[in-house]
Amino acid sequence: MTESASRHDSDKRVIRTKKAIKAALFRIMEEKDISSISISELTQEANINRRTFYTHYRNITDILDEIEGDLVEALRKLIQGIDLRASRQSAYDLFMGLNSLITVEFDYYFHLMRVDMRGMLMSRLKNVIKGMTDMLLPQLCEKHGENAAVISAFIVGGFFNMYLEWHNHPDGLNIEEAAELAGDMVGLCIDNVGITLVRNGTDDEYDLMRRA
Numbered sequence: 001m002t003e004s005a006s007r008h009d010s011d012k013r014v015i016r017t018k019k020a021i022k023a024a025l026f027r028i029m030e031e032k033d034i035s036s037i038s039i040s041e042l043t044q045e046a047n048i049n050r051r052t053f054y055t056h057y058r059n060i061t062d063i064l065d066e067i068e069g070d071l072v073e074a075l076r077k078l079i080q081g082i083d084l085r086a087s088r089q090s091a092y093d094l095f096m097g098l099n100s101l102i103t104v105e106f107d108y109y110f111h112l113m114r115v116d117m118r119g120m121l122m123s124r125l126k127n128v129i130k131g132m133t134d135m136l137l138p139q140l141c142e143k144h145g146e147n148a149a150v151i152s153a154f155i156v157g158g159f160f161n162m163y164l165e166w167h168n169h170p171d172g173l174n175i176e177e178a179a180e181l182a183g184d185m186v187g188l189c190i191d192n193v194g195i196t197l198v199r200n201g202t203d204d205e206y207d208l209m210r211r212a
Contacts, residue, residue: 020046025063026108072131074101079135091186095179129160155189
């Protein structure tokens with residue numbers, strides 16, 4: 001076996017092992033709080049030994065950190081493929097892409113959020129929203145002023161929470177209708193914030209938002 005083939009097989013084993021660990025964690029978390037889950041319990045559920053677990057993670061929290069990092073990176077790639085100059089269309093495209101991403105790759109994470117009685121996962125999701133804000137800010141604005149950062153955080157947080165609300169309670173709106181509504185909301189927010197800034201701030205602040 002060549003070195004390249006051996007490395008490929010090793011990578012596949014790592015992926016399978018991590019997937020088994022994550023799946024086991026979420027199965028257990030449907031029944032009990034993460035703070036009461038032991039490494040021994042998790043490794044038994046994942047059918048691995050403790051040494052294998054510690055090869056990949058220091059503790060259980062590391063697993064959620066990795067999932068959040070993976071989600072932020074996936075969002076980065078999604079955003080890079082979207083033309084953000086047209087706010088309504090880009091919000092529509094982002095909503096559709098986010099739904100595809102979550103239902104295919106991160107469905108187990110968001111499924112668990114629906115039974116997250118203590119709000120632990122929702123609290124951790126703020127890290128994902130923050131990461132998404134940091135990615136969009138350079139695209140939305142030509143400068144990184146204080147107002148731009150706050151407005152970007154507001155828009156992204158509202159967009160993400162709108163998606164989560166629809167994802168958890170989709171009755172009444174299909175995906176296209178929900179995405180169109182998200183586009184309208186983001187577009188109206190950017191347009192009206194721009195008007196507000198020109199009334200209360202400087203022309204530069206107005207230009208900053210109008211060029212978004």
